[in-house]
Amino acid sequence: MSANHTRDEVGGTATSTEPTGDHVIELDNVDSGYGDVQVLEDCSLHLNAGEIVCLIGPNGAGKSTVLKTIFGMLTPWEGTVHYHGDDIGGMAPEDIVREGIGYVPQTDNVFGSLSIEENLRMGGVAREDGLDAVIDTLYERFPLLDEKRSAKARTLSGGQRQVLAFARALVMEPDVLLIDEPSAGLAPNTAAEVFGHVEAVNDMHTAVLMVEQNAKKGLGISDRGYVLDQGNVRFDGAADSLLDSDEVSKLYLGG
Numbered sequence: 001m002s003a004n005h006t007r008d009e010v011g012g013t014a015t016s017t018e019p020t021g022d023h024v025i026e027l028d029n030v031d032s033g034y035g036d037v038q039v040l041e042d043c044s045l046h047l048n049a050g051e052i053v054c055l056i057g058p059n060g061a062g063k064s065t066v067l068k069t070i071f072g073m074l075t076p077w078e079g080t081v082h083y084h085g086d087d088i089g090g091m092a093p094e095d096i097v098r099e100g101i102g103y104v105p106q107t108d109n110v111f112g113s114l115s116i117e118e119n120l121r122m123g124g125v126a127r128e129d130g131l132d133a134v135i136d137t138l139y140e141r142f143p144l145l146d147e148k149r150s151a152k153a154r155t156l157s158g159g160q161r162q163v164l165a166f167a168r169a170l171v172m173e174p175d176v177l178l179i180d181e182p183s184a185g186l187a188p189n190t191a192a193e194v195f196g197h198v199e200a201v202n203d204m205h206t207a208v209l210m211v212e213q214n215a216k217k218g219l220g221i222s223d224r225g226y227v228l229d230q231g232n233v234r235f236d237g238a239a240d241s242l243l244d245s246d247e248v249s250k251l252y253l254g255g
């Protein structure tokens, strides 16, 4: 596909379109899609250690497709996906989990008929050892799960279920967590709590790449952001700079 895109840096953040090997995750000039439907076109972005980075943009822009392409659910048609400098493009999701990348999809991210404890244990089936210790750490970090260890996941509220989904992914102790729309379908107060839990995940030395429809709130807890439009990065920069940008605000943040 021909690529003739404009991309604006907001706030002067350096933008790389060449693999540097310095980033935890790096997409360079990626085309990707479903069947013969192309969604991402010449898409380049990166995630540094310890960051929260938010992907925003209109419906259908390809935000979830970015996460699916990193997590190996889609194979890039063109371009590369690197994790700590290794090319992981097209690697199977079960191998990517072992490498250290976790993924929390927007829906169906817990097993409703299983207890909280069983969900956490399922999250760790690929671990060779240390499962009990890591689950104990997660109960300390997320006490609401500790209080309900034997409750079925389907009895949890929407916000609690998101926390379980995060914890489930953290059982593998990833250094990157990909989170798709953590606030989807939640009331504002609950969404605010869930964003607090995203920050708690980040405090566990896990870099977060998050897709959010609630762009202002998502950028509000992020270090940097990317605005995706029609499969391509239209703006990128420090989260504060994106929030302050008149153009981004007018086009993508509802004024």
Ligand SMILES: Nc1ncnc2c1ncn2[C@@H]1O[C@H](COP(=O)(O)OP(=O)(O)OP(=O)(O)O)[C@@H](O)[C@H]1O
Pocket: 034, 037, 039, 057, 058, 059, 060, 061, 062, 063, 064, 065, 066, 211, 213
């Ligand atoms: N399994 C699929 N098969 C075919 N097309 C798909 C599939 N999943 C998504 N798409 C299409 O790919 C495009 C990008 O979808 P994607 O979910 O990445 O967008 P998004 O930016 O996350 O938007 P949204 O906020 O609406 O989820 C959309 O046009 C969507 O209809």
